[in-house]
Amino acid sequence: MFLQSALIKKILIFFIIILFGNIIIFFLISSVNIPKSILFLISIFLLFISAAFFYIVIKKILSPIDEIKNAFIELTKGNLAHQINIKTGDDLEIIADSLNSIALNIHNYQQKSTGDTHNLNLQNQKLQNILYSLAVAVLAVDKQRNIVLVNKKAEQTLGISAKDIIN
Numbered sequence: 489m490f491l492q493s494a495l496i497k498k499i500l501i502f503f504i505i506i507l508f509g510n511i512i513i514f515f516l517i518s519s520v521n522i523p524k525s526i527l528f529l530i531s532i533f534l535l536f537i538s539a540a541f542f543y544i545v546i547k548k549i550l551s552p553i554d555e556i557k558n559a560f561i562e563l564t565k566g567n568l569a570h571q572i573n574i575k576t577g578d579d580l581e582i583i584a585d586s587l588n589s590i591a592l593n594i595h596n597y598q599q600k601s602t603g604d605t606h607n608l609n610l611q612n613q614k615l616q617n618i619l620y621s622l623a624v625a626v627l628a629v630d631k632q633r634n635i636v637l638v639n640k641k642a643e644q645t646l647g648i649s650a651k652d653i654i655n
Contacts, residue, residue, distance in 0.1 A: 498549050499546060499549065502542065502545050502546075502549075503542065506538045506541065506542055507538075509538070510531075510534050510535065510538055513534055514530075514531055514534070552574045552576055552581075552584070553580065555572050555574060555584070556572065556574070556580065556583055556584055556587065558572075559571075559572045559584070559587055559591075560587070563587070563590075563591055568591045568592075568594055568595040568598070569591075569595070570591065571591070572584045572587065572588060616637075619637065620639045620640050621639075621640075622639055622641060623641060624641055625639065625641045625642035625645045625646070626638070626639045626641070626642055627642055627653075635653050635654055636654060637654070638650040638653050638654060
């Protein structure tokens, strides 16, 4: 809510400054003896210049929001290295910094989880090697009593291939 009101305040203040500037210029020009048609053209010209200036300033005020939107798009694509640098001194800067922190935390978690998965795979491989090299027949079953592992000695003893036994 504060973010919206801060942006609206910036836009309204700028709009009021432009409006009063145009009114002051209009009264200064109208005090000089100028034909009404030229005065009308000058007023239209000032209105277009003010509108263009207003558009440029609004784009500058709203550009951090566009940067944050693009950063969210990059984040959803999985680009966790995308960082945004917004220095506005308001809530937009806090949001941008928070988004950068979130992306960094996700990246760190992914790296840790990849390492943990690798370690688990190594441990699993070691256990399977030990199990397959045992001199006794071993059959492992899950909670539903499905055979999930058969070592070489069990294959030799039963005379059946592990592929035929494992569900």
